[in-house]
Amino acid sequence: MKTKTGVLLINIGTPKDCDIRSVKTYLREFLSDPRVIDLPNIIRWLLVNLIIVPRRAPKSLKAYKKIWQPCGSPLEIYSDKLKQSLQQSMQDEFIVEIAMRYGKNSIQKALQRLSECGKLIVIPLFPQYSSAATESAIEAMFAALEKKWRSSDVKVITSFYDHPDFVSAYTEVIRKNLPKTPIDMLLFSYHGLPVRHIEKTGCGANCNKVNVCPKVSKENLNCYRAQCYATSEALAQRLGLSLKKYLTTFQSRLGGTKWIEPYTDKILNDLKAQGVKNIAIVCPAFVTDCLETLEEIGIRLRKKWEDLGGEEFTLIPCLNINPRWIKTLKNIVLEQNC
CATH class of the missing domain: 3.40.50.1400 (Rossmann fold)
Known part of the structure; x- marks a missing residue:
């Protein structure tokens, strides 16, 4: 039987629900990332937990309420549709999963769903490279991989702004x-x-x-x-x-x-x-x-x-599930799978 290739798309993340507890949990996880706030651990902890989250969470919740949809956040909705659309466009030898760097649908859970794949192509959905987004996602992905895949079986796209x-x-x-x-x-x-x-x-x-x-x-x-x-x-x-x-x-x-x-x-x-x-x-x-x-x-x-x-x-809206964007991702995957 031919070994399948896993395709892992990683986006930034979103609160689980549109309530103050979920927003605080999300902000705390996001802002505690040393690649996001690159300060000494104790200073970052104090800053995030005692100052930023208590002050920012109510404002963020108010903002989320303005865009939240009945079935979730727009980012979550579009990400799920993106996964489905890309999977439909790919051959059976590929399995597509979407993960979030922070919040629900973690990278670890997405990798578990790809555990039977022999190869892995990882695309952080950040066109331009940054340590705070791209490198953080890659670092979390490799930490979650443990020893399942050899490094030679994992290909990572670090940017695609010029594709x-x-x-x-x-x-x-x-x-x-x-x-x-x-x-x-x-x-x-x-x-x-x-x-x-x-x-x-x-x-x-x-x-x-x-x-x-x-x-x-x-x-x-x-x-x-x-x-x-x-x-x-x-x-x-x-x-x-x-x-x-x-x-x-x-x-x-x-x-x-x-x-x-x-x-x-x-x-x-x-x-x-x-x-x-x-x-x-x-x-x-x-x-x-x-x-x-x-x-x-x-x-x-x-x-x-x-x-x-x-x-x-x-x-102007983002790419979301534009057919040409789906084709772009498909082409990137196929280029890496050669």
Whole structure:
């Protein structure tokens, strides 16, 4: 009998339920990850359990309530559909599973469901590499693997921001969802990171973490910020946008530490002062719509733009279960299974 290949997709995670206890549990697990808050253990524990979670959980719950669906969080719903769609598109020799780095449907449980597979292809669903997301997922995956698979039987995708099929899929989604009214500016908004995270990856490029990053090279190969700028450039070229028609920005800051710039929420003030009226925003660091896209951008940022006197505000959805995105994942798997 031919040995089957397991395909493990890993996303960030979501609270089990939309209640304060579930949100606190999720935040505590997420923020206790040393790759997320890279401080000494005792300081991180005190910060997370005594300050951040007690203060942030009620606000996060309020935000989750605005996007929660009858059958769960959007991220969970789309992730389950993604798994089903990819499985249907693959041959019988593949078994597809979805896991979450934090919260319900853990990596360990997903690997148990793949225990009969002879080979494993792991795809953290983060297009651009970062220690906080990608490396954390990979580290947790290998810890859960124990001795089931030899390292030679496990292949891991660390990034796919520059994969032509990924760029094509996002280009298609953007084109389909742009409004009929011409926009003045397209914002590519990515999840932010503390500046020190970029520095810890060994980025040797001449960059001040404020202006445009140099192109990805051996000096900044694993630089998250550089990969984000490369993603924006690739998408802008496919869309035929001039440099004056798009910007790369970063969202989702936490705490008072220095984060990579420019900030998505702050840039709106500059755009309004420049006479920009109609904007569209897409979030290419996310492949699945979630709290950061639907609530932070789709609700809070939209309100800020309206309060500033802006006119059109269009949030482009993530890839979710777009057929071209399913085909992209299929092609990545087949490339790794050669």
